[in-house]
Amino acid sequence: MKVSMKGIVKSFGANDVLRQVDFSVEGGEICALLGENGAGKSTLMNILGGVLQADRGQIELDGRPVSFHSPAQSLDAGIAFIHQELNLINDLPVYENMFIGRELRKKSGFIDHKEEIRQTRQLFAGLDIDIDPNARVASLDASYKQIVEIARALLMKASIIIMDEPTTSLTDPEIERVFDMLRTLKKQNVGVVFISHKLREVMEICDTYVVLRDGVVVAGGPVQETSIPRISHDMVGHDVRTEPLEQTADIGPEVLRLEDLTLEPYYRRINLAVHAGEVLGVTGLLGDGRSEVFRTVFGDMNKYQGRILIEGKPVQVKSTRQVLNMGIAYLPRNRKENAIIKDMDILDNGSIVTLERITRCGLIDRKKQLNNFDRQRKDLQIKMGKPTDMISSLSGGNQQKVVLAKWLMSDPKLLILDNPTQGVDVGAKEEIYDIILQLAKRGVAVVVLSNEAQEIIRVCGRALVMYHGNICAEVSGETMNEANMMRLATGG
Ligand SMILES: Nc1ncnc2c1ncn2[C@@H]1O[C@H](COP(=O)(O)OP(=O)(O)OP(=O)(O)O)[C@@H](O)[C@H]1O
Ligand SMILES: [Mg+2]
Incomplete structure (x- = not known):
């Protein structure tokens, strides 16, 4: 599947957040969406995910114009969104969270808890995730919550997955695990939008990149043709210093x-x-x-x-x-x-x-x-x-x-x-x-x-x-x- 966003315009009051943005991603591609804090990355993806409506512009799936008025519509079209702010329900067990809005039902109409647990366990085993499906989400460390959210997107069999800063609270081995998942998805021809401020991760996992600055696309292309200093420059509009900072010598009591x-x-x-x-x-x-x-x-x-x-x-x-x-x-x-x-x-x-x-x-x-x-x-x-x-x-x-x-x-x-x-x-x-x-x-x-x-x-x-x-x-x-x-x- 190929998603194209064309000429997207969005303002919040007097704040023009997106000004004629073109963006696209297709199956088998991991595309980094980059930019300074407040550049408009989450807003652009919220529009694709049906959370927000654009003021102007168009979204196309494989060339067909579509419009999403709710997250459910976007999800039904095959676009799963893992939000920057976690979206799990703390008081429910992990497995119920996995199926929220898409509960499995028995013929009687009741929720089939056993089957939900079984499928969750199977998915986790396949991904090497060590989480008990019956554990309450509240008891999980934030990094595990993030992993549950990613697993949920997989369960939805999405064709396009949007990940808004998926690794901010993960440690290196967990990040590696997420990257392994991404590589598997890529082979299965899933397209991924990867929003991150960790540029080394971007260089490692992404195929292409797009940089937004003040609501306008200012750079983009294959990741291989750029570098961290160049992307940093594209993002902030000037060189970013990297030499070690001077430490104070005066240590007090x-x-x-x-x-x-x-x-x-x-x-x-x-x-x-x-x-x-x-x-x-x-x-x-x-x-x-x-x-x-x-x-x-x-x-x-x-x-x-x-x-x-x-x-x-x-x-x-x-x-x-x-x-x-x-x-x-x-x-x-x-x-x-x-x-x-x-x-x-x-x-x-x-x-x-x-x-x-x-x-x-x-x-x-x-x-x-x-x-x-x-x-x-x-x-x-x-x-x-x-x-x-x-x-x-x-x-x-x-x-x-x-x-x-x-x-x-x-x-x-x-x-x-x-x-x-x-x-x-x-x-x-x-x-x-x-x-x-x-x-x-x-x-x-x-x-x-x-x-x-x-x-x-x-x-x-x-x-x-x-x-x-x-x-x-x-x-x-x-x-x-x-x-x-x-x-x-x-x-x-
Ligand atoms: N619901 C809202 N109401 C008003 N302003 C908003 C709303 N959501 C976002 N904005 C504004 O839109 C601009 C872009 O925000 P957005 O969240 O898209 O940035 P971002 O690129 O995702 O940044 P970050 O890297 O910090 O997550 C910001 O100036 C923000 O304050
Ligand atoms: Mg954001």
């Missing part, structure tokens, strides 16, 4: 120390110290326990053993509020699930942590709130309309910047950033790295949790590598290179 911190089954005997002015990296694969260690420090997981010392004083961490008041901030790993309040506006999402400080006698100082937020908006170059617009009107990467702004405004002593650049474009990543280093210069202790080796190398002075809940090595300088970190992270 100790801000956080962990002594034999243990919380089974997640991690054990964790010993580390972070000082003012330093950027410490912590890396590893899924299940390494790094997020759990720092969620404990943030009061999000209790009943730990061992000691937590903040500025040299032992602290029994009981709640998030307690550590917040001590100047500790934590940006969680999954924005979609843990960081955004969907039905609040941008300003409230951005200032929720600091509201208490600007409230007098129960009244919020609106002017202060706006001023504080506005400073962050400028620093982080958040692309948005009015502060009172809903957070959901922002593109994914810009939502991530709002979450970052929220924590920066709290002016922390210790800033823990878990997967800080998820869904952020190549240009904005560099801005975030700059901000991290500026904070360190001002004496903030920063911990960056990341599975992107390049990210650790770019901003961290030293890094700890974790494996199955243990710290297995510390790397810095010469030993802080990608090959070595990967070897350590896989238990080598």
Whole structure:
């Protein structure tokens, strides 16, 4: 099947998001759809997926004009959409999620749970996915949810699959698994639209690419004929710097120390110290326990053993509020699930942590709130309309910047950033790295949790590598290179 979108125009109010965009993909092709945060990628695919209607333009399937007024119509035509925001129902088991809207029924009309479970199990086995079909979705880590969503698209026997940033919260082995699925699909003549900010993945898996900038196609062609620096340039309109950033040498007093911190089954005997002015990296694969260690420090997981010392004083961490008041901030790993309040506006999402400080006698100082937020908006170059617009009107990467702004405004002593650049474009990543280093210069202790080796190398002075809940090595300088970190992270 070949899908062509021709002359697509779409505006939200005064914001002209797509201006005469042509885009096509066909069976057996994996096409990367690229562009800065807010360039219009999700909007274009929402139109193809029947979620949004174009103001003008046409969609053709194998040359036949079609129009989709709902996601169901697009799905019926063979187009499956894996959204940037996860779309599973947390309270249902995995297998029911696999068949939502297309339930299998017995002759009696009742849902055939047994058959749904059987088919789910069979599909998972074929794809080497280790998930129990009966598990409740709520109990799955976000990366597994993403894998379930991809498997669901396969089950729908779609001819075209749209994947909007499918790998943002996946680790390398899982990404490899998704890529294996994609290669199989390709052989079966399925066409894939792959939206991503991870350009190395694009070079590895995609055949063709299209770059959108401000709602216009500015580049495209076979992936083999381009390069990461060129695509980056196409996306942001100028060269993106790649040399290592300068680290500060002035390390101040100790801000956080962990002594034999243990919380089974997640991690054990964790010993580390972070000082003012330093950027410490912590890396590893899924299940390494790094997020759990720092969620404990943030009061999000209790009943730990061992000691937590903040500025040299032992602290029994009981709640998030307690550590917040001590100047500790934590940006969680999954924005979609843990960081955004969907039905609040941008300003409230951005200032929720600091509201208490600007409230007098129960009244919020609106002017202060706006001023504080506005400073962050400028620093982080958040692309948005009015502060009172809903957070959901922002593109994914810009939502991530709002979450970052929220924590920066709290002016922390210790800033823990878990997967800080998820869904952020190549240009904005560099801005975030700059901000991290500026904070360190001002004496903030920063911990960056990341599975992107390049990210650790770019901003961290030293890094700890974790494996199955243990710290297995510390790397810095010469030993802080990608090959070595990967070897350590896989238990080598
Ligand atoms: N429902 C909406 N209401 C108002 N504006 C919207 C809506 N959805 C998207 N926009 C705006 O359209 C523009 C394009 O957003 P889109 O989500 O398509 O970007 P994107 O290229 O997918 O970016 P990202 O890489 O950050 O996901 C943004 O300026 C965004 O704020
Ligand atoms: Mg998007």
